[in-house]
Amino acid sequence: MGLLEGKTLLVTGGSAGIGRATAIEAARQGADVGINYIGDDAAADACLAEIAALGRRGFALKGDVADPETARAFVSAAVERLGRVDIFVSNAGICPFHAFLDMPLDTFERTMRVNLHGAYWMVQAAANQMVAQGGGGAIVAVSSISALVGGEYQTRYTPTKAGVHSLMQSAAIALGRHGIRCNSVMPGTILTDINKDDLADPEKRARMAARIPLGRLGDPEDLAGPILFLASDMARYVTGAALLVDGGAFVNLQ
Numbered sequence: 001m002g003l004l005e006g007k008t009l010l011v012t013g014g015s016a017g018i019g020r021a022t023a024i025e026a027a028r029q030g031a032d033v034g035i036n037y038i039g040d041d042a043a044a045d046a047c048l049a050e051i052a053a054l055g056r057r058g059f060a061l062k063g064d065v066a067d068p069e070t071a072r073a074f075v076s077a078a079v080e081r082l083g084r085v086d087i088f089v090s091n092a093g094i095c096p097f098h099a100f101l102d103m104p105l106d107t108f109e110r111t112m113r114v115n116l117h118g119a120y121w122m123v124q125a126a127a128n129q130m131v132a133q134g135g136g137g138a139i140v141a142v143s144s145i146s147a148l149v150g151g152e153y154q155t156r157y158t159p160t161k162a163g164v165h166s167l168m169q170s171a172a173i174a175l176g177r178h179g180i181r182c183n184s185v186m187p188g189t190i191l192t193d194i195n196k197d198d199l200a201d202p203e204k205r206a207r208m209a210a211r212i213p214l215g216r217l218g219d220p221e222d223l224a225g226p227i228l229f230l231a232s233d234m235a236r237y238v239t240g241a242a243l244l245v246d247g248g249a250f251v252n253l254q
């Protein structure tokens with residue numbers, strides 16, 4: 001029997017990278033799965049096909065997480081298609097690399113709106129559904145090692161990841177009385193589309209890899225287990241926690 005047998009799980013940014021790996025592993029573990037994405041219809045369809053091949057129900061909702069209306073639509077679609085929301089994974093995010101001193105206003109605002117505002121409205125919509133249906137629930141947000149350490153070209157990104165971590169801590173307090181647990185994962189450097197341009201520089205890629213005691217950059221599938229553990233009943237007494245999933249990069253000072 002799978003870890004998530006009989007549960008329903010929603011994940012934002014489920015068409016690619018960490019969200020996609022999480023969606024597919026959740027289906028493998030017995031969950032029905034709804035994914036949100038913003039643009040890549042073919043990738044969303046491919047993910048749904050994998051969920052169906054695992055014998056689970058799935059649906060996709062296209063929409064921008066920065067728009068609070070997308071959160072309401074995603075949760076409504078989940079109730080209509082899957083009946084309820086047991087687990088919510090807030091994952092969608094962007095990271096346009098740019099220098100600090102000439103940061104364009106629109107790059108700053110877009111990153112805040114997608115990564116932080118988007119997580120806030122999505123988590124609130126999912127929590128309202130969990131409270132209304134009863135029986136508790138689990139919320140996992142994808143924060144980052146970047147909540148704890150900086151990046152020269154990530155000055156509008158790292159505060160959003162610290163904000164997501166903080167949101168899970170406060171939501172854990174607000175929702176504990178409803179039996180809803182809220183935790184975050186903090187990935188290190190994971191090979192996905194979000195950083196393929198940045199890591200195309202072989203020198204930077206080698207420098208990032210050299211910092212990792214486990215000897216390699218991460219793959220999206222490395223996150224699925226930790227996310228789904230926190231989402232599962234095996235973590236029933238864990239809330240307000242943050243789990244680094246970075247191959248040991250953070251602790252490697254010297």
Ligand SMILES: NC(=O)C1=CN([C@@H]2O[C@H](COP(=O)(O)OP(=O)(O)OC[C@H]3O[C@@H](n4cnc5c(N)ncnc54)[C@H](OP(=O)(O)O)[C@@H]3O)[C@@H](O)[C@H]2O)C=CC1
Pocket residue numbers: 012013014015016017018019036037038039040041043063064065066091092093094095114142143144145146186187188189190191192193194195220
């Ligand atoms: N990769 C890494 O090294 C790390 C990533 N993270 C975090 O992990 C999360 C996932 O990143 P990752 O898997 O690498 O990224 P990817 O670029 O591989 O995937 C991003 C996903 O989010 C979707 N998406 C992007 N913008 C929006 C939006 N405005 N509304 C709805 N969906 C959106 C994309 O949809 P579509 O396919 O349609 O474009 C896609 O499904 C992010 O929050 C990121 O900050 C944290 C630490 C490290």
Ligand SMILES: C[C@H](O)[C@@H]1OC(=O)[C@H](O)[C@@H]1O
Pocket residue numbers: 095143144145146151161187188189190194195198
């Ligand atoms: C996109 C970056 O490569 C990635 O994003 C994060 O949150 C990590 O800290 C990496 O810098």
